[in-house]
Amino acid sequence: MKLEELLKRIPVLEMIGNQNADVSEIVFDSRIVVPDSLYVAIKGTVSDGHSFIDPSIEKGAKVIICEVLPEDLKDNVTYIKVKDASKTLGQLASNFYGNPSEKLNLIGVTGTNGKTSVATLLFDIFKILGFQSLLISTVEYRIGDEIIPSTHTTPDVIRINQMLAKAVELGYEYTFMEVSSHGIHQNRTEGLHFKIAGFTNITHDHLDYHKTFEEYLKTKKRFFDELNSESIAITNIDDKNGNVMLQNTKAKKKTYALKTMADFHGKMLETDFNGMLLNFNGKEFWTTLSGKFNVYNLLLAYAITVEAGFHEEDILKAMSQLKTVKGRFETLKSEGGIFFVIDYAHTPDALENILDSINEIRTKNERLITVFGCGGDRDHAKRPEMGKIASRKSTLAIITSDNPRTENPATIIQEIEAGVEPQYFSKYTSIPDRREAIKMAIKFAEPKDIILIAGKGHENYQEIDGIKHHFDDKETVIELAKLMSK
Numbered sequence: 001m002k003l004e005e006l007l008k009r010i011p012v013l014e015m016i017g018n019q020n021a022d023v024s025e026i027v028f029d030s031r032i033v034v035p036d037s038l039y040v041a042i043k044g045t046v047s048d049g050h051s052f053i054d055p056s057i058e059k060g061a062k063v064i065i066c067e068v069l070p071e072d073l074k075d076n077v078t079y080i081k082v083k084d085a086s087k088t089l090g091q092l093a094s095n096f097y098g099n100p101s102e103k104l105n106l107i108g109v110t111g112t113n114g115k116t117s118v119a120t121l122l123f124d125i126f127k128i129l130g131f132q133s134l135l136i137s138t139v140e141y142r143i144g145d146e147i148i149p150s151t152h153t154t155p156d157v158i159r160i161n162q163m164l165a166k167a168v169e170l171g172y173e174y175t176f177m178e179v180s181s182h183g184i185h186q187n188r189t190e191g192l193h194f195k196i197a198g199f200t201n202i203t204h205d206h207l208d209y210h211k212t213f214e215e216y217l218k219t220k221k222r223f224f225d226e227l228n229s230e231s232i233a234i235t236n237i238d239d240k241n242g243n244v245m246l247q248n249t250k251a252k253k254k255t256y257a258l259k260t261m262a263d264f265h266g267k268m269l270e271t272d273f274n275g276m277l278l279n280f281n282g283k284e285f286w287t288t289l290s291g292k293f294n295v296y297n298l299l300l301a302y303a304i305t306v307e308a309g310f311h312e313e314d315i316l317k318a319m320s321q322l323k324t325v326k327g328r329f330e331t332l333k334s335e336g337g338i339f340f341v342i343d344y345a346h347t348p349d350a351l352e353n354i355l356d357s358i359n360e361i362r363t364k365n366e367r368l369i370t371v372f373g374c375g376g377d378r379d380h381a382k383r384p385e386m387g388k389i390a391s392r393k394s395t396l397a398i399i400t401s402d403n404p405r406t407e408n409p410a411t412i413i414q415e416i417e418a419g420v421e422p423q424y425f426s427k428y429t430s431i432p433d434r435r436e437a438i439k440m441a442i443k444f445a446e447p448k449d450i451i452l453i454a455g456k457g458h459e460n461y462q463e464i465d466g467i468k469h470h471f472d473d474k475e476t477v478i479e480l481a482k483l484m485s486k
């Protein structure tokens with residue numbers, strides 16, 4: 001593509017060299033530069049892309065976009081100085097791939113919890129309604145029936161535009177994507193036109209990256225601040241920061257809630273492990289999904305689909321056919337009548353939510369056994385918190401390993417145990433091997449008891465010392481529950 005075309009709508013501070021170069025690719029990593037490409041130098045969290053300008057030129061880059069011009073300028077290279085190279089990358093990527101986000105309905109979901117659930121539910125609803133679409137999520141990327149392994153919840157802006165362009169080429173009208181706070185902060189959504197933006201909730205998370213809750217909140221809000229007047233923003237006003245998201249947006253504002261009046265109002269009428277009877281805006285329907293948080297997720301998916309122009313009756317009919325999302329309150333039952341819940345809850349807040357949801361459903365005679373751990377090389381503060389919550393809210397908590405990474409599993413477990421209050425000392429035990437821990441839970445369980453296996457959800461590995469060993473909670477349950485022939 002000609003440089004002139006590529007630079008449309010992009011503010012340039014200074015340009016040195018051939019203004020009409022032909023660009024073969026846009027890259028922001030010197031390691032994957034190809035001849036005649038354009039290299040964008042970005043300041044990262046570890047290194048500064050400006051120090052890889054010369055290696056990029058050696059590999060054939062013909063155009064350099066940077067915030068600071070190098071002192072030693074090479075012949076036959078075009079240097080372009082911009083104010084913000086990371087944001088510029090977003091605009092370039094849209095231009096290079098033909099602005100695909102403007103050619104379909106791009107729907108983004110942000111929030112601390114529920115993004116994968118809502119985005120996947122939407123993909124499934126639209127499939128039932130007769131539309132193939134694109135899904136960009138933590139678990140996987142789906143282009144119609146093709147599944148591509150996911151590297152990031154919100155991948156880089158080139159990857160996003162490539163997938164969007166493919167979707168446009170295939171004639172798809174919709175794309176559902178998760179918008180993570182890292183993604184917003186690192187401008188991975190820059191230049192994209194979101195038709196509808198949904199907000200799930202915000203709780204303490206990722207403070208290792210964002211430092212303070214205020215910064216984290218501000219980052220999420222930026223997603224809504226940057227919408228245009230043709231977009232629609234839909235927010236959860238049961239969350240105390242739900243309205244904050246809409247404060248400065250130009251988008252049309254819509255709300256949803258269970259506890260208060262809203263444009264989209266939901267109610268849970270009945271619930272058990274087989275599903276829930278719900279009422280959305282006066283209309284009742286049955287879903288096979290369980291868990292209170294899924295009422296919120298379904299309600300947001302419903303609101304988005306209504307705002308996309310579909311009939312309420314058709315949507316509810318489609319929603320009653322939905323299957324659970326992989327690793328999100330996924331239920332299984334053993335022949336012996338034990339219920340298993342496999343869930344990705346890996347934060348104190350999520351663990352508390354899922355335990356509350358289960359406790360709301362189970363009767364006094366049904367015991368709750370929780371198998372969980374905490375990831376290594378991650379936030380240490382959550383460990384005692386999760387120990388406290390799990391032992392308080394379960395009949396028995398079995399503390400085990402969840403991706404120890406480079407840490408000693410025993411040390412992580414000790415940090416979790418440190419949060420257990422003395423009156424609950426008899427309500428927990430520790431088994432470092434996750435398979436053995438699940439085995440122990442099954443041994444302990446009686447018919448009708450519930451075993452919650454939390455923290456890994458869809459993950460199919462246990463990461464130890466940089467090596468990912470195959471491990472899948474669901475697979476393990478199916479294998480062990482059968483072995484026990486309960």
Ligand SMILES: CC(=O)N[C@H]1[C@@H](OP(=O)(O)OP(=O)(O)OC[C@H]2O[C@@H](n3ccc(=O)[nH]c3=O)[C@H](O)[C@@H]2O)O[C@H](CO)[C@@H](O)[C@@H]1O[C@H](C)C(=O)N[C@@H](C)C(=O)N[C@H](CCC(=O)O)C(=O)O
Nearest residue numbers: 028029030042044045046047049052152153154156180182
């Ligand atoms: C902390 C973080 O988010 N890092 C992301 C960031 O990398 P970085 O800032 O560390 O990059 P860097 O190494 O400092 O390099 C700076 C620049 O120099 C370039 N470079 C670097 C080396 C070189 O030899 N040549 C070169 O050109 C790099 O390509 C980059 O453009 O930019 C990269 C390119 O987009 C990302 O792949 C990378 O994600 C890392 C792998 C990651 O683990 N990110 C996680 C935390 C993340 O983003 N998670 C969220 C979801 C979180 C959640 O909700 O659970 C997600 O959306 O997935």
Ligand SMILES: Nc1ncnc2c1ncn2[C@@H]1O[C@H](COP(=O)(O)OP(=O)(O)OP(=O)(O)O)[C@@H](O)[C@H]1O
Nearest residue numbers: 112113114115116117138293296328343344345350
């Ligand atoms: N609406 C919700 N409110 C509170 N908790 C939720 C909600 N939806 C899901 N959860 C809990 O959070 C866990 C993660 O859900 P999900 O994967 O949908 O969220 P996410 O926002 O995509 O998370 P991540 O940032 O890790 O990708 C679930 O397994 C469940 O325990």
Ligand SMILES: N[C@H](CCC[C@H](N)C(=O)O)C(=O)O
Nearest residue numbers: 346374375378402403455456
């Ligand atoms: N995106 C999160 C997921 C955590 C999942 C849990 N299984 C763990 O490994 O801690 C992280 O990488 O911190």
Ligand SMILES: [Mg+2]
Nearest residue numbers: 115116138153
């Ligand atoms: Mg996700």
